[in-house]
Amino acid sequence: HRNSKIEPCPSRVPYPSTKRQRTEEEPSEAAPPPAPAPTPVRSKIWMPYGDIILQAESTQFRINRDVLARQSSVFKDMFVIPQPPNEPTIEGCPIVRVFDSAKDWELLLEVLYHPFHSSVSRPVPVVAAMLEDALSRLHFEFPTTLEAWEDTEGVLSKIQPQPGAYIDLMHLILQCRVYSCIPTVILAALSAHRLEALVKGVRRADGSMARLHIQTFTRLVLALERITDFQRNWTLSWLKDDTIVPHKLCKSRKLCDRQKKQIDHLILWGNGHDVSYTLEGWNEEWSDKLCGVCEATAKLSYDTGRQKGWELLPTFWGYKEWKSLRDAL
Template identity: 30%
Template sequence: MDSQSPLKRPRTEDDPSALPFTRSKIWYYDGSIVLQAEQTQFRVHASLLSAGSTVFKDMFELARANVDAQVEGCPFVQLYDDKAEDVELVLAALYDRNFYKTQGKDFAQVAAMWRLGKKYEFDELRDDAKRRLECMFPTTLLEFQSRWYTHPHAPTSQIHPYAGLVFEVINLARDTGFLSILPAALYLACSTGVDHRVVQENILVGLPDERGGRIHLSTADKNLCILATSDLLRKQWELSYTWVPEVGRGCGTVQCRIVRDDFRDSLGPIHGMTALNPTSPPLKGRLSPCSRCLSLRNTGWVSGQAALWDQLPSIFNLPSWDEIKKEMLRYAQPVNSSCPSKFFREVSRSQPTHNSNTTFYSRQYNIFLEQPFCSMYSMTLLAQLTDPRRVSRLLKMPHLPS
């Protein structure tokens, strides 16, 4: 591999300006295809990418037929709307034989695996990223408590931690529609400080990222989390502390009533987010409560946490847990909507006259994936996509000159 910059790529009909590009460190001189994301080019082996992605396999078939778009004698493919950093991280993973043997990954790599794994049907990469994210941000209370409280170092075996990780995960989930990890991630975003004032400051000014900058939530999620923090604190008292007035009421002992009053005074008007912490708050001060009141505390704490967890999605304006789990089942199915690969298979069977057909179809594929009905495309409609003007019309894009 080698890297150098800046260079220029050949002029094409799609890109008359021939902007300068940077050669990535992933540049194999015996590579058989050149990819470009943003202004960075990668020379890689088409056979390696084709083995893991049917989308790339079919895209490369088009690229080989297009002799007008080549770099150093290799077919050239422009990847639209993909970040160069994401492409480099995914390619590095594909070339790393020990990639799946290492446990903890950087978030940037996991995010790239999820984004591009979904888009280009790299099933192994996508599934690995999905497993890591769902392990850290589960949909059940017991798993959540185990990951973040009982075994607080467990998440580090999946993704390396840093202050702004939760904010990064929320942004990724929003961008890619990864619904199931949002309730847990949003709750943690509302628990980033010792009290709600620190939490709200963190939400407003952001948290440190891995590069020395700050990661921010979207404006909508900032507003959502600020409102949810107050809501969670209120529900924390209403659901998780319902047992407090009952302490000392049924047992008739003076010491339990004293314990109850001491505990209530210790909470104060402002306290941190402890609603989902499996460790029950201590009921000890000047005196110790009786066994009945301790049992009352334990039972009330557990039932209150379960009730709060059930309400977590609605607090963040998300669908119910049942709907979220249905979405998880959909994601659990192989991505094989077959449409992405059929898209390129159909156009490769035709003989498009457009001089830069590979670049054109790469761009159209990106738009194609955004269609809500993509997974239901019929072969009849796909057959029409062999004509660039029909593609443009169907996807409501201005057609390119022939």
């Protein structure tokens, strides 16, 4: 009857079952096996020079942690938490699992990495002008001729100079495959920062860190070795060549020889990773230490080395000659 009230059986209330209760360690034989975890897949947001992998659900995003850390203290604090030892990595990048949906992360990262996708539409000529402007600034700062490089005087003028800018520009140029700018942007980064600073990273004005990707750093170390050998055999070869200084026409051979050894000593005990003797002009302080004849022959040797340095610059980074560097954009 619909209104009948069913009372519990009183004989079953005070007496618990004598059957041993099932525990979590003893699953029912009839219980279906757990479904296998889905295989992680790469999202379209996969930065080749990213330094961390975010995994949302089964989707992985390779990003630069500094990009997120600059947006929010929450992200910054998240990356400060040390990862457990022996955790798996992908291409040397640690994996951080996040709990929002993959779609939410895709939308967020799309805004951060492709902000123009999320803004109002723009006419094709405007987009073309923006791209042309960006490339022209990069080509101005990092040209393909020694004369144009000398005109920059080694400082940024069309791009705002900020702490860590050369590291960020290096990543940008490598990611966008603006190949013609690669030799000089890497040289600029090595000129602006000691190797120790490049290892630890450079702090930007907002407190975040500009860091080199491990693959880029490896290339820099190899290039630095090639540059050191080049400088010893070309631009600075006059310091070891007794036919250049002291020259056979020198009227003060002992003095010039002593001054040459002093210059060599100062260079040797200066910045051990100094790349300035590859392309920078003759140091006028050296002229004050040498007689006119020795100065002229040493300067000629040095300038000949600079021209050779510019010619070989792409090879220091593993490329061929300049004309082989064609931008992908």
